[in-house]
Amino acid sequence: MVPVLNSQRITPKNTPILTLVRPFQEFAGRETSGGILLLVCTVVALVWANSPWANHYAALWHSPFTVGLGSLHLSKELHFWVNDALMAVFFFVVGLEIKRQLLAGELASPRQAALPILAALGGVVVPALLYTLLNPNGPDARGWGIPMATDIAFAIGVMALLGDRVPLGLKVFLTALAIVDDIAAVLVIAVFYTDDLAWGALGISAVCLLSALAANRLGVRYPLPYAVIGAVLWMTVLQSGVHATIAGVLLAFTIPSRTAINQREFLEHGRAVLDHFEKAAEAKPYDILSDLEQQAAVEALEDACEKVQPPLHRLEQSLHPWVTFLIMPLFALANAGVSLSGDLGKIVTQPVTLGVLVGLVLGKPIGVTLASWLAVRSGVATLPMNVSWKHIHGAGWLAGIGFTMSLFMTGLAFSDDAHLTSAKLGVLIASVCAGIVGSVILVRIPQELPTAVNGPSHGDEKTRVR
Numbered sequence: 001m002v003p004v005l006n007s008q009r010i011t012p013k014n015t016p017i018l019t020l021v022r023p024f025q026e027f028a029g030r031e032t033s034g035g036i037l038l039l040v041c042t043v044v045a046l047v048w049a050n051s052p053w054a055n056h057y058a059a060l061w062h063s064p065f066t067v068g069l070g071s072l073h074l075s076k077e078l079h080f081w082v083n084d085a086l087m088a089v090f091f092f093v094v095g096l097e098i099k100r101q102l103l104a105g106e107l108a109s110p111r112q113a114a115l116p117i118l119a120a121l122g123g124v125v126v127p128a129l130l131y132t133l134l135n136p137n138g139p140d141a142r143g144w145g146i147p148m149a150t151d152i153a154f155a156i157g158v159m160a161l162l163g164d165r166v167p168l169g170l171k172v173f174l175t176a177l178a179i180v181d182d183i184a185a186v187l188v189i190a191v192f193y194t195d196d197l198a199w200g201a202l203g204i205s206a207v208c209l210l211s212a213l214a215a216n217r218l219g220v221r222y223p224l225p226y227a228v229i230g231a232v233l234w235m236t237v238l239q240s241g242v243h244a245t246i247a248g249v250l251l252a253f254t255i256p257s258r259t260a261i262n263q264r265e266f267l268e269h270g271r272a273v274l275d276h277f278e279k280a281a282e283a284k285p286y287d288i289l290s291d292l293e294q295q296a297a298v299e300a301l302e303d304a305c306e307k308v309q310p311p312l313h314r315l316e317q318s319l320h321p322w323v324t325f326l327i328m329p330l331f332a333l334a335n336a337g338v339s340l341s342g343d344l345g346k347i348v349t350q351p352v353t354l355g356v357l358v359g360l361v362l363g364k365p366i367g368v369t370l371a372s373w374l375a376v377r378s379g380v381a382t383l384p385m386n387v388s389w390k391h392i393h394g395a396g397w398l399a400g401i402g403f404t405m406s407l408f409m410t411g412l413a414f415s416d417d418a419h420l421t422s423a424k425l426g427v428l429i430a431s432v433c434a435g436i437v438g439s440v441i442l443v444r445i446p447q448e449l450p451t452a453v454n455g456p457s458h459g460d461e462k463t464r465v466r
Contacts, residue, residue, distance in 0.1 A: 039154075041332040063078050085234070090327050091248035096316040106175070116179075116180055122367035123367040132144050143414065145193065148184065150401065151403035152179070154404070154431065158435050168386075181399070189243050190246050197242070201237070202240045209251075223311070257310045261304070269300075280294045335424070353423070357426045369396045398435065
């Protein structure tokens with residue numbers, strides 16, 4: 001959500017570098033920017049993998065890359081570092097967002113959370129069942145988790161492109177649904193896509209988690225100790241047989257969500273510091289570089305601003321641009337390069353491809369819409385304000401944009417090229433179809449709607465902050 005005070009921010013004097021950088025800043029500030037960059041990287045990967053330089057594409061991601069010094073090092077293919085290391089950071093940010101939503105967001109109130117939770121469960125179960133019906137036995141059956149996933153960046157990006165045609169309540173609904181979807185994906189990865197467990201490494205992982213929790217309880221608010229613990233945790237989870245990205249989610253839940261000072265203390269201290277700064281500035285105007293009093297006031301205000309912000313929020317905000325503009329585009333570049341040189345018609349009709357297609361394109365909208373209808377019909381939940389059933393159905397189609405998460409699950413489910421190609425092709429085709437159909441449905445809905453479709457909205461309920 002864009003801060004209310006964005007329009008009141010101080011604009012620095014124009015300089016040549018600001019003139020050069022401003023267009024990039026404006027692009028980065030848009031809701032759709034992450035999705036656009038993901039789409040560009042996907043197209044680049046597809047073109048590259050089907051060009052005369054396709055061998056260079058494969059060679060790049062299979063080239064070895066070593067991290068460490070001397071005997072303490074880890075040497076893996078570049079593809080591993082993207083999918084297992086950088087994606088651990090992605091899942092860390094996902095974990096931070098999940099924790100924030102549970103404490104102070106749309107999942108904090110049972111009444112608010114009921115609709116997106118049940119809708120997400122419907123959007124998880126139905127696609128998995130449809131895939132399993134088409135692939136009941138053999139190695140193909142391992143791909144049942146692929147159509148369960150929703151790519152939150154693409155789905156919200158498509159919805160943002162529709163502008164005011166989409167009510168705010170629907171955006172909140174889809175965001176919360178995608179968060180619950182991520183929780184389900186994490187559980188599936190941990191339980192069903194885990195190799196033989198190494199209990200010694202798991203024990204060390206548990207010690208790392210306890211250390212991070214202890215740091216939280218002791219009041220450690222700086223990111224460095226958690227980063228060190230997180231690095232060890234990632235290594236031990238990697239050695240344990242559980243997928244290494246799970247370490248990111250686990251570590252996220254240990255990050256402090258409390259503030260060091262409350263709002264009243266911040267206001268009183270901030271006013272006193274600003275008064276001190278004003279008096280010092282009156283004595284030495286335009287001389288902050290040499291005035292120790294002004295510098296001390298600025299440092300005190302910076303310290304107060306840091307203490308009034310939860311580390312959870314600060315980390316999420318600081319890492320989000322790196323995930324959006326580096327990690328996810330790199331992941332798309334490394335995983336979306338599907339070779340289309342074979343018999344494309346034959347590949348599309350493979351059971352795995354059809355299972356992924358049917359799961360995402362039909363399973364998601366059916367599961368989301370049906371589960372939402374049952375939740376409202378039973379009285380467990382109500383529709384958000386200004387949201388109709390057509391909106392819910394359109395959002396269900398957008399939830400079928402699996403892309404990043406579905407491609408990630410593909411890499412966990414399959415290891416041979418034939419299955420990978422079939423599943424990835426299914427993900428790409430299904431994501432495009434789901435995005436187009438969902439957009440058309442939402443665009444065709446009249447904008448004038450009653451203020452409440454099915455009883456009073458509970459979107460205004462106060463959430464509990466811990």
